Amino acid sequence: MTGxxxxxxxxxxxxxxxxxxxxxVGLGYRVGGRTEWWPGTAAVVTAAGAAAVDVATGAGPTALLLAPAAAVVAAATVVSGAAAMARWRLWWPEQVAADPVGHFASVALPLVAVVSLVVAVRGEGPAVLxxxxxxxxxxxxxxxxxxxLAALMAAAVLxxxxxxxxxxxWHAPLTAALQAPxxxxxxGRDPxxxxxxxxxxxxxVGAMAGVLWARQGEIAPLDMVTITVTAAEAGVLGGLGSVPGAFGAAVxxxxxxxxxDEARPGLGALGVHLLVIVVVAARRGRIGPWGAAVERSG
Amino acid sequence: MIDLSTPALLVEDFEVVPDGARGVLIESLRLDPGDVVTVLGSAGAGKSLLISGFAGLVPASGRLEVAGRSLQACAPDERARRGLAWVPQGGLEVPAITVDELLDLPRRRRLRRLSDGGSGPAAGRVWRHDELDELLPGLSRCRPMQISALEATERVAVSIALALRVGPRALVLDEPTAGLNVAGLDRLRRALGAVAAAGVAVLVLTRHRPFAEALTDRPLWLNEGRSPPFGKGAGA
Known part of the structure; x- marks a missing residue:
């Protein structure tokens, strides 16, 4: 029982x-939906989480290949905010922030190469923390x-x-920017x-989640992959961009x-993936009563 | 304060040529504050293309100024901030927000800073909500509604209201008469007259000749995508 x-x-x-x-991830997906390449934006957001883990733990490059992109975008968004306030003309960092996907190759890839080289020279590898x-x-x-404490803080941020x-x-200009730029x-506003x-x-938000997760307990190599996949699945299940939906799905x-995992190690992840696949297929009318409803309406 | 010596809208050798297709040319057109000019054109003459060129949505060459400031090389949102408002045919795209939320989208503080000077004359007076309700009968009823729930004629009214919330010096409308009955046309004519009386230059592109002639004595013509020379100060 205690177990x-x-x-x-x-x-x-x-x-x-x-x-x-x-x-x-869900909020990033909405930007990505506008830029018509949402996986890139979602990757940037989750990379921010991964980068935050690295920073918060102070060791163990768990997602170094993604972290530079997050750093670039985060820095560019800060610059864009300052530029907007100062009424400067759009310039390169701001353009990167507004369209990270479009500038991904020109910004992130050289940085990824440099960071990877540094890691190789220093000889550090992922660590269990x-x-x-x-x-x-x-x-x-x-x-x-x-x-x-991490869970409580995460709930408060949520x-x-x-x-x-x-x-x-917040939502009116955002909805207009996404649906009718x-x-x-x-x-007079720039979408x-x-x-x-x-x-x-x-x-x-992604970075905050990464930091909190890093302080929560043990972090193992490739944990960010598992965490990211779970988060993406929770986002899909709860409705991308919906805060209550994400929370319910995450629970x-x-x-x-x-x-x-309690029943058998590894079974938990399999169960999660299966559940998400079934729900997504059902929502799209592939199986179950939803499918019949789609056929009737069609 | 409106400077009457500076034209509200100045267009010279303005040509819109999207993707090498047939273009639209305006050789010369000047509207002073408070002027109302109508441009008649049959379907396909290029009215929508012209307004897209004004808005910066399609490539265009030539001189385009609002209140003495050039709009060439400006993004559409910058053009709006500099005092050009446009109402495209059909009035509104349909985001999932209410009319009230839509009319609060323009950033009034920033517009006020622009109109106060610093970076030169730009946006004009921003119309208050109560002024808009008085100018456009039926607008107040639409305020809590989603934009998607509006009828075509209501969308045009809301679109005009939105344009006035940005504080325009010049207002350009594309086929605002579509779907309006006689009473609606009369309301629109009076509303545009009131807008002009407030110092805004109004340019109406339409194929509705009676409406154009009711607004101005001598409408101009947009002919098969190539307009005749309007002449310096025509319609002003």
Whole structure:
């Protein structure tokens, strides 16, 4: 009983973090949908998470091949904000922020090459890290205090992001930039800057999730891959860009993963992937009652 | 403060040639603040192309100035900030926001800074919500509605309201009469008259000859994509 309780507690602590990264991916997806190459934008956002893990842990290049792109975009978004405030003309860093995908090759690839070279020369490899924080007992279950704090902070950031994206000053220009950019231009606003703002938020959310995850407990090589996939799946399941949806999906997927792994190591991840595939197929009308509904309406 | 000595809209040797296709040329057109000019053109004459050229949505060459500032080489949003407002045919694209949210999209503080000087004369007066409700009957009823729920005629009204929220010096409209009945045409004529009376230059591109003649004594013609020379100060 205690074992199951510990598994459930672990899943509940994971869920806000997965949801936070899922929101970052979802917001980035909306930018990518506009730039018609969403995987690139989603990769940039998750790379920010990966980069943040590297920074927060101070060792272990877990995602060095992606981190430079995140750093470039994050820096460019900061510059674009400053440029917008100063009413400068659009210049190169701002253009990178507004269209990271279009500038990916010219910016990121040389940096990736340089960083990879540095890593090769220094001879560092991925490391297993632990926050080593003190433990606390919650309802009879022993958990790391750092994990609890990380989960609580992630939940707080989620709520804050959820409140921001509902505000008129945020969602109205963003919706117009995504759905009718020519209309937004008639109001005197540059859709690229609005999208740059969304990119900045998605990168920041991804980075925040990465930092919190790094402080939560153990980080192993390739963890960011697992984390990223889980977050992307939570985003897809909960509706890309939806904060409550991402949180609900993250809770469900974290539970499925934890219980599956408790039954047999590795089964949890398989269960998550299967669940997501089934739900996505059903939504698209491939199987089940949704499929029948699609046929009737068609 | 509107400078009456500076033309609100100045167009010279302005040619729109998208993708090497048939272009539209305006040799000379000047509108002072408060002027109303109508340009008649049959379907396919290039009215929509011309307004796209003004807006910077398609390549164009020549001189285009609003309130003394050149708009060439400016992005569409910069043109709007410099005082050019345009209402394309059909009025509005359809994002999932309400009319009220749409009319709050223009950044008034930034526009006010521009109109106060510093970077020169630019945006004109930004119309308040109550002024718009008075100018465009039925607008207040539309405010809580999603744009997608609006009828075609309501979209034109909302689009004009949006243009006035940006603080234009010159307002260009493409076929604003589409779908309007006699009463609607009369309301539109009076609204545009009031806009002009407030110091905004109004240029209407239409194929509705009675409406054009009701607005101005002598409408200009856009002919088969090649306009005749309008002459210096024509319509002003």
């Amino acid at each position: 199951i309780a510990a598994v459930l507690a672990g899943a509940m602590l994971d869920a806000p973090l997965a949801a936070l990264l899922a929101v970052g 632990s926050s080593g924080s003190a433990t606390v007992t919650v309802v009879g279950v022993v958990v790391e205090r750092g994990a609890v 709520v804050a992001v959820g409140l921001v994206v509902r505000r008129r000053w 020519a209309l937004l231009q008639r109001t 690229r800057l609005v999208l740059a703002r969304l990119t900045a938020l998605s990168v920041a 469900v997927l974290s539970l499925v993963r934890a219980l599956g």
